[in-house]
Amino acid sequence: MELAQRLDRLGTETAFAVAQAAAAWTAQGNRVYPFHLGDINIPTAPHIIDAMNRAITDGRTGYCPGPGIPPLREALADDIGARRGTSVKPENVVVMTGGKPVITKFLQAVMNPGQEVLYPNPGFPIYESQIEYLGGTAVPYRYLPTDAGFAIDIEQIRSSITPNTVAIIYNDLQNPISAESTEAEREAIAQLAIEHDLWVLSDEAYFETRYEGESTSITSIPGMAERTVILYTFSKKFAMTGSRLGCAVAPTEVAQVLSTLNTNDESCTTHYVQWAGIAALQGTQEPVAHMLDTLRERRDAACEIVNTISGFRVAIPQSTFYLFPDVTEAMQRKGYTEVGAFAADALHETGVSFCTREHFGRSQPGEDRRYIRLAYSGIDLTDIREGLGTLRDWVNA
Template identity: 80%
Template sequence: MQNLAHRLERLGTETAFSVAQAAAAWKAQGNTVFPFHLGDINIPTAPNIIEAMNRAIADGHTGYCPGPGIPQLREALAEDIGSRRGITFGPDNVVVMTGGKPVITKFLQAVMNPGEEVLYPNPGFPIYESQIEYLGGTAVPYRYVPTESGFAIDLDQIRASITPNTTAIIYNDLQNPISAESTAAEREAVAKLAIEHDLWVLSDEAYFETRYEGVSSSIAALPGMAERTVILYTFSKKFAMTGSRLGCAVAPLQIAQVLSKLNTNDESCTTHYVQWAGIEALRGPQDSVQSMLDVLKGRRDAACELVNAIPGFQVAVPQSTFYLFPDVTEAMERLGHSAVGDFATAALHNTGMSFCTREHFGRRLAGEDRQYIRLAYSGIETADIRLGLGRLREWIESA
């Protein structure tokens, strides 16, 4: 039998999908499941966006198009992303891709040589770690520390982790899974380190506009950062277009040209008619965006209130994303669980609650002694949030 490539041994995955499979199997047996595991959105894409997509199909936009994206969409993205961040971008800075995820891979292909080190957040989106290692780099995690308002980056650890072999840092403000948002001081500290050590920065801004209070800021807008930062942008979260697979990188011209070439090699182009839907999303009515945020805020408020009423659970109220990352250490001790994966399985079988755990978002770091789970409320109605978390509370109280 022929052998497969050795690099596949270094390829991870988005393990939240394995939780989804377990939940589906439990539901197939006739059980009720409360789906808090995937960050999908059960709110439909706005009708005007769907109509624009269908119109583009009817108009014959079903063939190949330019690798970096159609000019009309690149222009709309440059204008929208730049204006919201206080930065001037041109269409040539924008490279359209099939969602936000390819931006991670292509950024690493563009800036990282085999053996070089890349800093990434842990807990964090698992594809960071997976792609750094798959492409032959050394994945160097940086951690977060709990605070009264959520989590903060351990800046001292980042400083200690940078070596002459460090080439880049992945920075996810408004973070998945922990909903952490940098203070201005923290953002400036990360930027200062990037400049001091001449690092490339991937700024994952998937949740830049998924927020309920306050205003988002981009690290790319800080002095000296636009020329070293690639912004990851996606239509998935803001416009409820997860299945449309549309996003982009906004990058310095030197990097944008490389990303465009990688597009040509990998996909040829992003689906033509979906790009016309993207133009409508950006330039059409925005009522649906605010409507979705209102719904998600209601879900957040209900979930936070109920989570903090569960014995042994504790979570700060996040201003952005649609995730909660509660500390469940005491609740697990109450139930006699030492492994958070076993706790999650028991919760599914006893209450129908399906959720991811800290283990799904990067390898556990040395010295971690607290246990966390992630609750995504983007794909579950408020009534079911109340019902599921109510059952979870009853189960834990009965222990």
């Protein structure tokens, strides 16, 4: 017997492969500093846990509506709409088991086999994986380095759009590179989407994980709300990664399709977890502010040390919890040509575990710089300083 051929097109979230290597090194009795996975080592707030436990005690452990329980859809509509300056109705909200299913179901709703979807590269690897798994053609667009970080290559996007292009995936406040669009860049993406009648998936997982300034959604631009699906997740803002709770905010016709897909795939999102989501949205926001203060402190310490490592260079990001330093000169000094070998030796020599650019999509032609990703969400300040200090000593030696 044979397995389905489409499995050959299925990728994965490759950061988990790095996590396995780190775990194996730890199991051998070695110290590991975990900069590889974007998990959060800050507990979910007590009032959220209390709401979840109370819902279980109250018997909210059975099936519930596929698109989500009405009180959560209403709370999400109010919160998401207010923070983005747009009008969102409960019927536009479809609750899901985290943010990841929004990617798959968006593609199922708008893309036919053989159609093209533009996606950021480097970017969250599930974009590329799901486009190809579902029979589409994944068309990457790149970022260009700037003094402030990275900027989307708008001209590359423009030249990549064909009559067969159906959608663009847009991740403002980006994983892995922490890039944030300028107003002009956001409007350029919107203009291209409107001009070519494209659907847009706006991945806003880190919309509120920011340290300075305010976030802006592409849906606030006239003409975009009716063609855009927002990916929203509780994972990052509320430290609820394991609870698996998120939603799509979509035009009514798409929301109805997403709801039907929910019913086909998992029936519904866990009932009692949805009540925890209501508590997260409507309860005290002090834990969110405290977590941002903690992450800001970690960011500042990490950036300070990284920029003292010979051959490393990184801009200070205003959002997310990732650094994406250019390590080209450091690799050359130490005689490395492959960033994967550099990362493996760094783990074994210093205990610092991190992902590389290659974990976030296939390299594009013409790429001649080498990058790594350091996630500081799952490692305490003391270990950040100790781990990156050890890495600095090894690289600078």
